[in-house]
Amino acid sequence: MRKIAIFVAVVFGVIAMPVGVTMPLHEYRLWVLQKQFYASIAATNPMDSRLISKMAHVGNFGNSNHCDYVAGQFRASKLSREDIQKAYEGVSTPSFSSDPNAPLPVEIHFTDEDIFELLPWSDWYDEHLPAVRAAKKENVYLVFGLSQMHPHFGDIRCY
Amino acid sequence: MWISYGYEVELCWYTDSMKIILAVADYKGKNVVFVSNEFQVLSLEEAARLVKSGVLEDVSLVRRGSSVYLRTKKKVPRERELNALSLTSSELTAFAQGLSHAKSTPALSRYLELYRTSLAGEHEFIKPIRNLFKVPVVLVREALVAHQAYISSAATHFKIDPFLLGAILIDEISATLPLEAIFENITAKGFGFNTSVGVAQVKIDTANDLIRKGLHNPNPKDTKLPFGRMNPSARLYLAPYVVQPKHNIFFAAGFMRFVTDFWRAKADLSIRPEIIATLYHQGYGKPHANPRPNERGEQIATEFYRLAEIWL
Numbered sequence: 272m273r274k275i276a277i278f279v280a281v282v283f284g285v286i287a288m289p290v291g292v293t294m295p296l297h298e299y300r301l302w303v304l305q306k307q308f309y310a311s312i313a314a315t316n317p318m319d320s321r322l323i324s325k326m327a328h329v330g331n332f333g334n335s336n337h338c339d340y341v342a343g344q345f346r347a348s349k350l351s352r353e354d355i356q357k358a359y360e361g362v363s364t365p366s367f368s369s370d371p372n373a374p375l376p377v378e379i380h381f382t383d384e385d386i387f388e389l390l391p392w393s394d395w396y397d398e399h400l401p402a403v404r405a406a407k408k409e410n411v412y413l414v415f416g417l418s419q420m421h422p423h424f425g426d427i428r429c430y
Numbered sequence: 431m432w433i434s435y436g437y438e439v440e441l442c443w444y445t446d447s448m449k450i451i452l453a454v455a456d457y458k459g460k461n462v463v464f465v466s467n468e469f470q471v472l473s474l475e476e477a478a479r480l481v482k483s484g485v486l487e488d489v490s491l492v493r494r495g496s497s498v499y500l501r502t503k504k505k506v507p508r509e510r511e512l513n514a515l516s517l518t519s520s521e522l523t524a525f526a527q528g529l530s531h532a533k534s535t536p537a538l539s540r541y542l543e544l545y546r547t548s549l550a551g552e553h554e555f556i557k558p559i560r561n562l563f564k565v566p567v568v569l570v571r572e573a574l575v576a577h578q579a580y581i582s583s584a585a586t587h588f589k590i591d592p593f594l595l596g597a598i599l600i601d602e603i604s605a606t607l608p609l610e611a612i613f614e615n616i617t618a619k620g621f622g623f624n625t626s627v628g629v630a631q632v633k634i635d636t637a638n639d640l641i642r643k644g645l646h647n648p649n650p651k652d653t654k655l656p657f658g659r660m661n662p663s664a665r666l667y668l669a670p671y672v673v674q675p676k677h678n679i680f681f682a683a684g685f686m687r688f689v690t691d692f693w694r695a696k697a698d699l700s701i702r703p704e705i706i707a708t709l710y711h712q713g714y715g716k717p718h719a720n721p722r723p724n725e726r727g728e729q730i731a732t733e734f735y736r737l738a739e740i741w742l
Contacts, residue, residue, distance in 0.1 A: 330624075333713035334685070335602060335631045380716055385692070389714045390639050419712050420724060422560070425522075430625040 297329045297338055297426055303367040304375075305342040308416040311364035312344070312377060316414070317355060320348035323402045323411065330428045332391050332419065338429035340366075343415030345382070345399050347406035352381060355410060364416040375416040382411045448480065449487050452541040453500075453516040460499055461516055469545065469569060471606075474498065515540075556734075558604045559726045565604045571741050573603045577629060578742055580676050584683035588645075590690070594703045595683055596738030597730045598710055602631045604734075622662025627669055628678030634665045637672040637681045645684035648677040685710065693717040704731035 305327045323345040332339040348355055359377050366373035380386050382403055387396045395413070396403065403411050423429035448468060453461040464472045472480065478498055480486040488510050489500040502511045517537040545563075549555070554567035574581075574596060581599070585592035624635045641647050641656035648671040649655060655671075657664040671677055689709050690699045696717035699705050708727030709715050723731070 331626065331633065333709070333711045334626055334633055334636060334682075335605065335711045336626055337711065339712075378716075384716065386714065386716045389692075390633075390635055391713065420560070420726065427623050427625065430623070 294426060294428075296424060297340075297428070300367040300370075300421075301327055301329045301340050301342065304340050304364075304370075304416060304418065307365045307367075308342040308375075308377075309344075311362065311416070312359075312414060315359060315362050315377070316346065317348055317350055317358045319350050320346045320355070320358075323347050323406055324399045326395055326399065326413075326415075328391070328395070329426075330391070331423075331430060336423055336430050337419070338421040338423050338426060339417070339419040340421070341415055341417045343413050345403055345411065345413050347409040347411045349409050352410055355379065355412060359414060366416070366418050370418050370421075372418045372420075375418055377414060377416055379412045379414045382413065447487055448485055449510065450477075450489060450500075450512070450515060451544055452537060453512050454522060455516050455518050459518075461512055464500070465541065467544075469548065474500070556600070556604045556737075558601060559729050561605055567737075570600055570603050571737075573629070574599055574738070574741055577675050577679060580679040581742060584680045587680070588683040588687040590683055590686045591700075591703065592742060593735055593738040594706060594731070595679070595686065596742045597703075597734035598682065598686075598707055599630055599679070600734040600737055601707075601726070601730045602629065606631070622665045624660065624665060628673045629675050630678045630682035632672055632678055632681045632685070634669055634672055635660045636685065637677075638664070638668055640681050640684045640688070643684075643688065645688060646677065646680045648672070648674070648680075682710070689714055693721070697721055703735065704728050707731050 309325075325344050327340075327342040329338060329340050331337055332341070350358075356379065359379055362377040363374040364377055366375050380392070382396060386392050421429075448466040448470075450464045451467050452465040454463040456462045462474045464474075464477045466472060466486075477486060477489075477500060478491055481489055481491045481500065488503055488506045489512065490503050492499050492501045500512065502513070508514060515537050517535050521535045521538065549564070549566055555564040556567055556570055557564040577599065581592055581596055584590075585595050624633055626633050638656050638660055647655060654667065657668065672681060686706055689706060692714060693699050693705075693709075694717075696719050697705070699709075699721075702721065702723075704723035704727045705721045706727075707730035708721075708723040711726060712724070715721070
């Protein structure tokens with residue numbers, strides 16, 4: 272029994288290693304980006320908007336091999352689209368310390384825009400669908416900070 | 431990423447006799463990816479076929495149950511034995527994280543030394559943006575020209591610029607040498623992740639999306655395609671289609687067509703090759719009037735585009 276347990280642990284450890292050793296770096300970067308992003312938009316979010324759900328992802332959002340990071344919030348507001356857009360105009364967010372793309376522009380996509388029919392936006396939308404659907408009569412949007420084209424350091428999520 | 435340069439289709443790309451200079455083992459210790467002395471990355475299946483056809487020297491094919499593996503032939507010098515040429519995927523990962531690890535891995539050090547030596551006689555190199563290594567032009571040209579017919583037919587079918595498609599392929603081929611192709615072969619296979627595969631490095635989920643959009647279907651008779659929702663088993667099913675050079679290049683061309691149309695109302699990307707090249711890596715993006723390329727997109731649209739014009 273003990274031998275089986277050791278065997279399973281070794282096999283699992285070796286399988287997990289290529290993914291596992293690099294994940295903490297990407298997760299740390301994402302965590303920093305998330306923190307910075309939430310702090311940046313805290314004062315910018317329109318008073319008449321409310322948080323529906325938070326999202327943060329690391330992966331490869333296009334083709335080829337590289338790591339991309341996104342941190343965002345799905346929010347709902349009764350304000351007009353123009354007023355919402357105006358609220359975030361010119362706003363940027365710091366990122367993790369070695370990010371050459373920083374400061375990142377804070378962007379917004381309304382959830383009825385075509386982009387949410389395309390990957391990976393459609394996947395993110397689907398993940399938060401119940402919360403988004405609950406906000407029927409409001410303008411629902413994703414406000415986010417996105418940093419792309421970073422080295423993958425062997426993380427399979429970025430291939 | 432899972433690379434296949436299309437062994438069955440472009441056999442001419444291989445020479446009469448080849449040797450293994452590096453082998454990479456999976457978590458069970460079985461060598462599953464091989465690099466030839468011409469720096470071609472071979473899966474176990476490709477290597478097995480080359481052994482059968484007598485092209486690959488020093489090794490023989492061994493069957494155990496349903497499993498196949500390569501074994502060093504007797505009388506092969508010790509330094510050419512698979513054991514001496516092999517490293518684990520974990521060691522490769524360590525290398526990807528920090529170059530210092532390579533010195534403690536004899537097989538990898540030797541491989542990189544061979545790679546550097548092979549460059550000594552070369553005068554022309556490609557250095558992709560943000561890549562650690564420069565790549566001999568001759569290797570990239572051979573890999574690209576092998577797919578010339580597919581590039582041409584895909585460009586005609588989707589009414590896109592064949593040289594831009596070629597330039598994107600040059601970028602992907604260059605970026606996968608000399609280590610990426612090995613590393614990604616070992617990590618991508620068998621896990622069912624949404625990884626980039628093939629010569630054009632198309633994501634598996636993106637390929638499924640392009641099938642759904644009616645842009646390219648690798649097998650219209652296959653009723654399983656496209657998948658409604660992607661999961662590991664769907665990806666494992668679709669990947670062998672996507673990795674084939676013909677379909678891979680058609681998916682890449684289909685992506686270029688779609689992204690050009692998607693942006694049309696805001697910007698005419700047909701005259702902005704650097705933006706198409708940027709979006710190829712970054713994803714579709716939300717169309718707006720003033721898109722800006724990244725440095726990789728610029729390199730593709732200028733340096734690699736000129737090479738594609740000459741080679742294709």
